[in-house]
Amino acid sequence: MDNVKILGASMDYTKENGFVGRIQFEIVGQQNQYEMTIHSRKRTEWGYGLFFLNESGDEDELLAVEDMLEEDDELFDYLVNAAEEKLVLEHH
Template sequence: MNISILDASMTYSKEDGYVGKVQFGVEGHSNEYEITLQSKKGNEWGYGLFFLHESGKEEQLLELEDLIEEDDELFDFLVETAEAKLEKQS
């Protein structure tokens, strides 16, 4: 599955921990996506997957979500993409 990164960001604060997002497209999918990431300490990540601009085919979203759940390398790639953009907030 070919993924093209559109944008990524991550912030850190004592209150929220690490909060990041990655906007990306998937080859063969008609819509683009955004994954939001959150971790208090940077090791256990929670996430939410959403359509980026407008709703699209739910089957494609669910297929992508299953892939993210099963493919640790893909999930790690998305987390590392956001971490690379980490901005410290005081």
């Protein structure tokens, strides 16, 4: 993923909430930084939300990134994996 820079990632697990992850990232060539929150009960199907990381930015760029996440499974998996790696590290 040459056009995506991971700025930070985390994932927690509780019986009540399942797996909840957060990935902060930026897309090369865009002004904005983003945070994607992800949620799953069993780590198979992920729901997500996409937000501006620090401050509101260009709404069109946010929508373009959302389209990228919907269309590019490799990108989505790359971001999910960044958070999943943090879950493993924190629980060992």
